[in-house]
Amino acid sequence: MSKEKDAQYYLVREDVLPDAMLKTMQAKALLDRGKAESVADAVQMVDLSRSAFYKYRDCIFPFHTMMKEKIISLFFHLDDRSGALSNLLAVVAQTGCNVLTIHQTIPLQGKANVTLSLNTQGMKSDMNELIRKLRQLEFVDKVELLGTGA
Structure with missing residues (x-):
């Protein structure tokens, strides 16, 4: 081999x-x-x-160069407020990622967990920039990269 x-x-x-x-x-x-x-x-x-x-x-290699034409899964811990998920998805869309799946838990004690699976093929920026932008959203408590796939 x-x-x-x-x-x-x-x-x-x-x-x-x-x-x-x-x-x-x-x-x-x-x-x-x-x-x-x-x-x-x-x-x-x-x-x-x-x-x-x-x-x-x-x-x-930079992480983002390995991510083209890949699927990633991100985990979020969000404040339960009106428009939070919509605003989160808008930031994802602005980077050119395509949302494949969304899973959101029922909010408990003012917090909800959201997992997004994204196709990064059309991504206009790198992964670090996307995660930085998502962490800056005032209603986002936590962002984690759960995994990647082809």
Whole structure:
């Protein structure tokens, strides 16, 4: 079997990644945005060796790049107020996601749980931006990424 077929993938929080991996991501972003003309320029700008860049460049990717044409499930803990779910769905729609399923519990003690399954194929921003926008809604107490699928 090939090395890639045997590979396992993990979703890891940014704050636990080694510095070299984070700098590799920064260098890749500089190259993608045209802020660096070459790998040598990009690694110099982020203070990373070229060997470290080449070691990690094909092994680490922003979460949102792996999410195109995928389904994600998000869990929310919401205040029970008029229009909360509608406003939440409006933010989701503005990002270009397509809602596949909605599950909402009966509100108890002024709170309701909502789970959304979303198709991210048409997403206009990245996943971190979507979650940030959703967390900023005043009626949202909690947002969690439950899982992803094809």
